Amino acid sequence: MSKETKYLLSESDIPKAWYNINADMPIDPGETAWNAVLDPATQKPLTPDALSAIFPKRFVELTASTDRWVEIPEPVIDVYKLWRPTPLIRARRLEKALDTPAHIYYKYEGVSPVGSHKPNTAVPEAFYAKDEGATGMITLTGAGQWGSALAMACRFFDLECHVYMVRVSYYQKPYRRILMESFGATVLPSPSDTTEYGRKLLAEDPDHPGSLGIAASEIVEAAATLAGKLKFGAGALLGPVLMHQTVIGLEALQQFELAGEYPDVVIACNGAGSNFGGFAFPFLHQNFTAGKNTRAIAVEPMACPSLTKGKYTFDCADAANTWPLMKMHTLGHSFVPAGIHAGGLRYHGMAPHVSALYDHGDIEAVAVHQRPTFDAAIQFAGEEGILPAPESAHAVKVAIDEALRCKEAGEAKVIAFNLSGHGHYDLGAYDAYLKNELEDYEYPDEAVQEALSQVPEVALG
Numbered sequence: 001m002s003k004e005t006k007y008l009l010s011e012s013d014i015p016k017a018w019y020n021i022n023a024d025m026p027i028d029p030g031e032t033a034w035n036a037v038l039d040p041a042t043q044k045p046l047t048p049d050a051l052s053a054i055f056p057k058r059f060v061e062l063t064a065s066t067d068r069w070v071e072i073p074e075p076v077i078d079v080y081k082l083w084r085p086t087p088l089i090r091a092r093r094l095e096k097a098l099d100t101p102a103h104i105y106y107k108y109e110g111v112s113p114v115g116s117h118k119p120n121t122a123v124p125e126a127f128y129a130k131d132e133g134a135t136g137m138i139t140l141t142g143a144g145q146w147g148s149a150l151a152m153a154c155r156f157f158d159l160e161c162h163v164y165m166v167r168v169s170y171y172q173k174p175y176r177r178i179l180m181e182s183f184g185a186t187v188l189p190s191p192s193d194t195t196e197y198g199r200k201l202l203a204e205d206p207d208h209p210g211s212l213g214i215a216a217s218e219i220v221e222a223a224a225t226l227a228g229k230l231k232f233g234a235g236a237l238l239g240p241v242l243m244h245q246t247v248i249g250l251e252a253l254q255q256f257e258l259a260g261e262y263p264d265v266v267i268a269c270n271g272a273g274s275n276f277g278g279f280a281f282p283f284l285h286q287n288f289t290a291g292k293n294t295r296a297i298a299v300e301p302m303a304c305p306s307l308t309k310g311k312y313t314f315d316c317a318d319a320a321n322t323w324p325l326m327k328m329h330t331l332g333h334s335f336v337p338a339g340i341h342a343g344g345l346r347y348h349g350m351a352p353h354v355s356a357l358y359d360h361g362d363i364e365a366v367a368v369h370q371r372p373t374f375d376a377a378i379q380f381a382g383e384e385g386i387l388p389a390p391e392s393a394h395a396v397k398v399a400i401d402e403a404l405r406c407k408e409a410g411e412a413k414v415i416a417f418n419l420s421g422h423g424h425y426d427l428g429a430y431d432a433y434l435k436n437e438l439e440d441y442e443y444p445d446e447a448v449q450e451a452l453s454q455v456p457e458v459a460l461g
């Protein structure tokens with residue numbers, strides 16, 4: 001076993017292909033329809049042509065691809081070289097502070113120019129859009145991590161970028177808006193007064209906090225009125241996005257070889273699946289094909305517990321029932337989660353791949369409260385020096401819990417988590433925490449039951 005603290009790779013070690021878990025999903029699509037994408041009006045599968053009106057064609061092709069390895073285009077690798085490979089770091093100081101026999105490692109995606117894992121998919125999506133003649137992209141963002149990644153990628157490929165930012169985050173995190181605007185993006189708070197749906201919601205509640213589902217509905221309406229050929233930039237949820245993110249886990253596998261260890265458990269926070277998928281799927285590939293037995297834990301907020309408390313059923317990806325229906329763990333598309341600071345985890349649904357794997361028992365999920373999550377983030381920062389993004393702090397919390405369990409049991413397990421981003425634009429959240437102003441929100445049962453009652457009934461066949 002190596003005595004190093006940081007495991008670094010060179011540019012030539014950046015993976016040449018993404019891992020496509022479609023090739024290895026242990027769940028029969030015929031029986032479960034886990035991969036169906038249905039038109040909400042007819043409940044029939046959407047054709048590739050219909051999907052290509054929204055997404056780049058290459059993105060649509062990849063949705064259905066079952067090739068295990070998908071070559072990364074050279075122009076994408078060239079941009080990845082700005083920050084990839086990212087380091088794998090052994091948290092030796094944290095281990096010591098916890099007095100645990102466990103070995104804790106974290107992969108640090110906060111070294112990307114905008115501070116999170118999100119550019120791993122923003123760059124290929126913008127590349128496909130440009131390659132196919134689009135003039136710009138439109139998207140929604142929670143805390144602004146995804147929006148700033150897409151704004152940067154659009155700037156690199158000379159595309160316009162329109163971002164609808166969830167209203168509560170727009171005001172909580174003005175610096176992310178400024179970052180997006182610095183890359184030339186247009187940013188609006190959602191609900192906004194630029195769409196009929198947004199105006200209706202604002203009339204009902206002028207302080208409406210918004211949600212990712214609502215922003216998704218608004219951009220459909222907005223895209224129709226904006227001039228130019230716009231493609232939708234997907235920050236999570238869909239198969240190709242999860243696949244683009246697998247550069248994280250693929251690099252980590254190489255780095256564990258350098259470390260001379262292999263993780264017993266991999267942990268990642270989970271908003272709509274891409275961070276978790278990107279880190280965990282390459283390890284699941286080893287489980288499925290190479291006899292490994294790594295546990296994979298997805299961590300979500302107690303205020304928005306789609307895997308642990310949602311229903312596994314068809315639901316729409318947006319609040320107004322205009323986006324396709326997919327099979328997922330959902331809290332109901334009209335569910336508006338409390339305005340917690342981990343804005344990127346406030347989504348009613350979950351990626352179909354992650355949902356299917358959870359339902360099938362291949363992965364685990366845990367929900368944690370906001371305050372103990374910030375306790376863990378502060379402890380981590382005090383030992384390792386990095387202030388995590390509030391989303392990433394969810395993984396830190398569960399990694400620390402696992403390490404403390406190892407201490408009790410006297411087990412020297414290898415724990416790895418993805419530190420998906422830094423929290424340098426989230427200092428308002430830390431300020432609230434330090435002033436003891438953060439509240440824990442348990443998801444309100446009645447609200448979820450109400451939202452679940454509006455989930456569409458889908459009869460397949």
Ligand SMILES: Cc1ncc(COP(=O)(O)O)c(C=O)c1O
Nearest residue numbers: 145271272273274275344420421
């Ligand atoms: C830093 C960070 N980590 C994790 C997530 C969750 O990502 P995903 O929706 O892909 O699960 C987000 C979402 O915005 C984020 O900003």
